[in-house]
Amino acid sequence: MTPATEGAPPAMPPPTTERPLRAMIAAVSPEGVIGRDGKIPWHYPADLKRFKKLTTGAAVVMGRLTWESMNGRPLPGRRNLVLTSGPPVVGAETFRDVPSVLAAEPGPLWFIGGSRVYAEAMPFCDLIDLTYVPDSVPVDGAATFPPIDPAVWDGGALLVHEDDPRLGRREWRRRR
Numbered sequence: 001m002t003p004a005t006e007g008a009p010p011a012m013p014p015p016t017t018e019r020p021l022r023a024m025i026a027a028v029s030p031e032g033v034i035g036r037d038g039k040i041p042w043h044y045p046a047d048l049k050r051f052k053k054l055t056t057g058a059a060v061v062m063g064r065l066t067w068e069s070m071n072g073r074p075l076p077g078r079r080n081l082v083l084t085s086g087p088p089v090v091g092a093e094t095f096r097d098v099p100s101v102l103a104a105e106p107g108p109l110w111f112i113g114g115s116r117v118y119a120e121a122m123p124f125c126d127l128i129d130l131t132y133v134p135d136s137v138p139v140d141g142a143a144t145f146p147p148i149d150p151a152v153w154d155g156g157a158l159l160v161h162e163d164d165p166r167l168g169r170r171e172w173r174r175r176r
C-alpha cells in the first residue's frame, strides 16, 4: 500500500456497462423442429437437467402454447413470463410483446420457446444455446426454430453434450 492510499476507503468497483443476459435456449431436430402436437417429440433427461441448471434463478419467457404444454405449472425457481395477446394466464405473469418483457426484467432472462418467441426475441439476444437431438421429425405442421443468420451469429464449435453423448450442442454468439 502506498502512503497516498493508506487509510483510504476501499476503491469502488469500476462502473460496468455489461448488459444482463438475454439468451434463448432450445433443442432442435436435424430438420429444425422444436415441437409437434403441443409437445416436445423426444425425451432426453440429461438435457432437461442442463436446461434447469442454466435457467434456475433467472426469468424464463415463453409463448402461450409452450405455457399450456406445461399444464399451468410454472417452472420452479424462475420468474415465469408468458407472451399472449389473450387474457392473462393463471400461475405466471403475462405480457403482450417482447419489448414489454425486456422492460419488466432487468436481470438475466432466457427465452424458452416456441417459434414466434424465438423469432421475435432473436434481435434482442446475445446468445443462442442449442442442443441438437438426433431424432428425425416431420416438419409439416411442426413448430420450428427460426433461421440463424451467420452474418449476425457466430456458431461456436459443435460440442458433444456433456451429459449425453447422443446429443450435440452449440452456443451461437452475436457478432454485431
Ligand SMILES: NC(=O)c1ccc[n+]([C@@H]2O[C@H](COP(=O)([O-])OP(=O)(O)OC[C@H]3O[C@@H](n4cnc5c(N)ncnc54)[C@H](OP(=O)(O)O)[C@@H]3O)[C@@H](O)[C@H]2O)c1
Pocket (backbone or CB within 6 Å): 025, 026, 027, 028, 033, 034, 035, 036, 037, 038, 039, 040, 062, 063, 064, 065, 066, 067, 069, 083, 084, 085, 086, 095, 096, 097, 098, 112, 113, 114, 115, 116, 117, 120, 143, 144
Ligand atoms: N424443443 C424445444 O426446445 C422447445 C421449447 C419450447 C417449446 N417447444 C415446443 O414448441 C411448441 C410450442 O411452440 P409454438 O411455436 O407452437 O407456440 P408458442 O410460441 O409457445 O406459443 C404461441 C403463442 O404465444 C403467443 N405469442 C408468441 N409470441 C408472442 C409475441 N411476441 N407477442 C405476443 N404473443 C406472443 C401467442 O399467443 P396468443 O395466441 O394467445 O396471442 C401465440 O399464439 C410445443 O410443441 C412445445 O412443446 C419446444
